[in-house]
Amino acid sequence: MEAARAEAGTEAAISRALSALRARAGMDVAFGAKVNADGRAMRILQISGGLTQSLPGLTIASGAGLGGKALALGQPTRVRDYLVARGITHNYDHAVEPERLRTVAALPLRVANVPRYVVYLASRTPVELGDRWLDGLAPLLRDLERELAVQEELNRRLRLMPAPTRERPALSAGELREIAGELAALAGEVHDEALRARLQALHIRVAPDERLPLAQQPHGTLTPREIAVLEQVAAGCSNAAAAEQLGLLPNTVKSYLKSAMRKLGASNRVQAIVAARAAGLIR
Incomplete structure (x- = not known):
């Protein structure tokens, strides 16, 4: 039970951070995807500013779409107009289109140098996202990575605790x-x-x-x-x-x-x- 509560705490921390990142970035939408243990895929869990439920629950393979590319490369990726962008696959256009997203950035969050989450920030109108924009988000992203590291360590210790017995x-x-x-x-x-x-x-x-x-x-x-x-x-x-x-x-x-x-x-x-x-x- 404590381990399940700790896992929920991790997702709650991500949910709170999405609103802060969305406001700091000046974007319309923010959503987060949790990376599977094997690193081959991730699942979108939360969304802030969404119009529909087309994105939550979506599983994204490493290398596929913008977020999958960010996961595979382990570094931020950005496109000005998602639906016509070159250099990414369009496996998930059916989920992106209902949200009317145009400019999208996918930002991996790393713990122990391994991607654990990918945060997406998106605008419904095309905008230019330069290095200065990304640098402005760096302090929030680093703070969130530290929170995730602490949460993971807490979760690990709770999982290792033996179940209570009368003996x-x-x-x-x-x-x-x-x-x-x-x-x-x-x-x-x-x-x-x-x-x-x-x-x-x-x-x-x-x-x-x-x-x-x-x-x-x-x-x-x-x-x-x-x-x-x-x-x-x-x-x-x-x-x-x-x-x-x-x-x-x-x-x-x-x-x-x-x-x-x-x-x-x-x-x-x-x-x-x-x-x-x-x-x-x-x-």
Whole structure:
């Protein structure tokens, strides 16, 4: 059940990213395809801005169509007018035509240097997509690749966990601390707010009474701003979201967070939240 939930979390992360990519790219439609384990095909799962249901569920072979070409080459591919484009096969025109798509870009997302998803961005009017357009999307695409890497690692660990049995002994306190530490490290690596909140919730479930040793208690009094930043982070906010809530610059939030972590003896934001709660500084 946990593994199935984690897989659903991966697809939810892709779904959220499609809306952000569509807005950043200024395109009419965005959809994502998950690559099969053997890399020979992929299946379109979600669409943002679609007119019909002609694309979701469509299976695309490696090398076929624009997305299949991107998958086979492992690099972005673009066409100005899909239905008359040369250099690609037209196996899937029957699904593209109802959406009235013209300019289309297919962008592979890689984890451990292997394509795992292909994101499509499309316009219903012909537009020119130059290198500057693609460079503008690079930060979002790299962030999404990092989220996918974390999700895949979480999914892998959940699949390896043995099914609970009555005979299986309970985890020791040391094992729980180790798991809590791994969850904290994963949470510190992700930018997706929903995934980070899930990891933080799991961390608290695994170690609800976690307290830092005396040597790691706060080394100085936290300022009101540092506490306000920690409250926003504890609520699942990214640095950018916390900055918007507090009327600060993201770099200023980052500075306050680093200062609070130093005073709390924490190496990541989850440990800082746990320490601040233990000290009664935040709820």
